Amino acid sequence: MTEKRRFTRIPFEATTHIVSAGESWHSPLIDISLKGALLERPDGWQGKLGEHFSIELNLDGGGGESNISIQMEAEVAHLEDNHIGFNCLHISLESITHLRRLIELNLGDESILDRELAALIENKEIE
Numbered sequence: 056m057t058e059k060r061r062f063t064r065i066p067f068e069a070t071t072h073i074v075s076a077g078e079s080w081h082s083p084l085i086d087i088s089l090k091g092a093l094l095e096r097p098d099g100w101q102g103k104l105g106e107h108f109s110i111e112l113n114l115d116g117g118g119g120e121s122n123i124s125i126q127m128e129a130e131v132a133h134l135e136d137n138h139i140g141f142n143c144l145h146i147s148l149e150s151i152t153h154l155r156r157l158i159e160l161n162l163g164d165e166s167i168l169d170r171e172l173a174a175l176i177e178n179k180e181i182e
Contacts, residue, residue: 062088065161073097074109082139084112089158091129091142102139106131110141114153125150125157 064086071094073080080097087093092110102108107130114123127150129141146154 062090063158063162064088064093065158067157067161069112069114072111072113073100074111075102075106085138087112087125087154087157089143089154091132091140092127094139094141096134096137096139100139102131102134104131104134107144108141114157123153125154 065088066086067084069084071082071084071092073082073094080100082094082097082100085093085095092112094110107128110127110129112125114125126147127141127143128145129143131139132142133140
């Protein structure tokens with residue numbers, strides 16, 4: 056079977072914090088899914104395919120009191136001139152709960168989210 060599973064990308068305006076080996080950058084988020092995130096490439100960023108980074112996405116835009124964030128360990132999956140695609144390697148239960156809710160609110164159809172979660176779990180069991 057050559058079918059490649061796709062996960063719904065949710066456009067979301069937020070700033071992310073990317074960290075690796077003592078260096079850090081701030082970058083606008085383009086979109087996010089259960090599988091990863093697409094960010095604008097920050098100035099001075101020299102990451103390469105397959106490199107691992109910590110990513111933190113502040114859901115309240117930095118101006119609220121809630122400090123709700125999504126944190127994940129991710130690897131660079133693809134690079135374009137102005138974009139970085141990250142594949143999520145590890146995410147905490149608290150962060151995946153926030154991400155699930157964000158996607159659920161934006162999809163408006165819980166059955167799509169349930170299918171994507173099942174596909175993600177199935178994919179992780181195969182790896």
